[in-house]
Amino acid sequence: MTETAETSASLVRIVEVDGKGRALVSSVPLRAGQIVLRDSPVLLYSALPLLTPPESSKESPNFKYCSHCFRLVSGAQLSCSPCPSCSLSVFCSPRCQSLSLSTSHTLWVCQALKQLQSFPSARLQGSTDLQVQMCFLFAAYNLAIVSPTNFHTLLSLQGDPSLFLNSTETANSTTFLHSLVSSLLLPSVNQDAVAFSFSLELTAALLAKDKLNAFGLMEPFTPDKERSVRAYGIYPRASFFNHDCLPNACRFDYVDGTPADVNNTDIIVRVIHDVPVGREICVSYFPVNLKYAERQRRLKEDYGFICDCDRCKVEANWSDQEEEELEEENFGDENEAAMDEDDDEEMVADEYGGVAEDASDFPHAYFFLEYMCNRENCWGTLAPLPPSDMTPSTVMECNVCGYLRNSNDPLDAGVLK
Numbered sequence: 001m002t003e004t005a006e007t008s009a010s011l012v013r014i015v016e017v018d019g020k021g022r023a024l025v026s027s028v029p030l031r032a033g034q035i036v037l038r039d040s041p042v043l044l045y046s047a048l049p050l051l052t053p054p055e056s057s058k059e060s061p062n063f064k065y066c067s068h069c070f071r072l073v074s075g076a077q078l079s080c081s082p083c084p085s086c087s088l089s090v091f092c093s094p095r096c097q098s099l100s101l102s103t104s105h106t107l108w109v110c111q112a113l114k115q116l117q118s119f120p121s122a123r124l125q126g127s128t129d130l131q132v133q134m135c136f137l138f139a140a141y142n143l144a145i146v147s148p149t150n151f152h153t154l155l156s157l158q159g160d161p162s163l164f165l166n167s168t169e170t171a172n173s174t175t176f177l178h179s180l181v182s183s184l185l186l187p188s189v190n191q192d193a194v195a196f197s198f199s200l201e202l203t204a205a206l207l208a209k210d211k212l213n214a215f216g217l218m219e220p221f222t223p224d225k226e227r228s229v230r231a232y233g234i235y236p237r238a239s240f241f242n243h244d245c246l247p248n249a250c251r252f253d254y255v256d257g258t259p260a261d262v263n264n265t266d267i268i269v270r271v272i273h274d275v276p277v278g279r280e281i282c283v284s285y286f287p288v289n290l291k292y293a294e295r296q297r298r299l300k301e302d303y304g305f306i307c308d309c310d311r312c313k314v315e316a317n318w319s320d321q322e323e324e325e326l327e328e329e330n331f332g333d334e335n336e337a338a339m340d341e342d343d344d345e346e347m348v349a350d351e352y353g354g355v356a357e358d359a360s361d362f363p364h365a366y367f368f369l370e371y372m373c374n375r376e377n378c379w380g381t382l383a384p385l386p387p388s389d390m391t392p393s394t395v396m397e398c399n400v401c402g403y404l405r406n407s408n409d410p411l412d413a414g415v416l417k
């Protein structure tokens, strides 16, 4: 991937779209596979339960990943010692440990973790969700201390405090988390620099920013396990991508990639097919195989909107039976997305990845054939590798399992890596 953040930054621009808020649209015609954005996180935090009893701390799920760069800690590194002070964090290298002291694992974070461990609250211990939210709040308030500018950026993202104060249940857990953070002795922060006053409202606002904008860095893919998240990150520029159930872009990360890569937690967004100038670039906020009702439920509950995309408009009219049949045909067994050869005739892509009018009852069939990974239990999205000299690559990469496939090969022809 040769494009830099600087060159790709000019490929998209931010606009306001009615009913969606800010959005990213293409400033130039884009070629399939082109990188439109590379973004680094302003903060990262573990998605795994924070608290484990001290006697079993070596087996803590958190110790699978470096607490700073979130790489899988493997082989000889398994003997890495946890932070001697809090014993809740582990680092994959002296470099990560040393960097973390001024960034992710400052004295305050370390002491706060230690205090939580020493005086555990039964409510916190009993809820993984609260532990993960607590982890986020540590990272967010720590950001206010180590980088007021990035803290401002976090506050500028979409997300209103009312999201975490509007029902008795959420207000109750927000109040609980806020009082826990309050008890953990935030060091004196230069209030002018960060321009915030520590309050329940602020904690609620931060939780809302996290809920609407965090990207998950997944645990390594295995076909026999559900997809699960190892860490969440806030990527401010990537946060401007809106959702579409038939996305024209998808994001990649290479967290466990080359050991020398110091930007291993960056995310890279590539368009999956050609996109004309002025078109909104959207990603899918979850795997594309989810059914209409499930997608609508998640978008409403997690992101607060009703999706009115082209795919939803079509699927809103499907009967349960039709949905079941199409589910069988497309998402049934591994490799069955190939469908019958006869069906193929109706699925002719136009130049921008859309399909011909006569497929109006299932205009997205082509999408699943072409851009959905057919490995068992993967449901990732495929995008071509970046073009070289604007010549599109024929190699498609899956953004979940990472496999590479030549798009000219039959779907069951196996993989390149």
Ligand SMILES: C[S@@+](CC[C@H](N)C(=O)[O-])C[C@H]1O[C@@H](n2cnc3c(N)ncnc32)[C@H](O)[C@@H]1O
Pocket: 019, 020, 021, 022, 023, 157, 158, 212, 213, 239, 240, 241, 242, 243, 244, 302, 303, 304, 305, 306, 307, 308
């Ligand atoms: C990660 S942010 C995307 C950027 C956001 N539009 C902004 O102004 O910052 C997610 C939020 O954008 C809005 N959004 C995203 N996709 C949408 C869509 N397809 N239709 C309506 N609103 C959408 C929702 O408010 C959602 O909670």
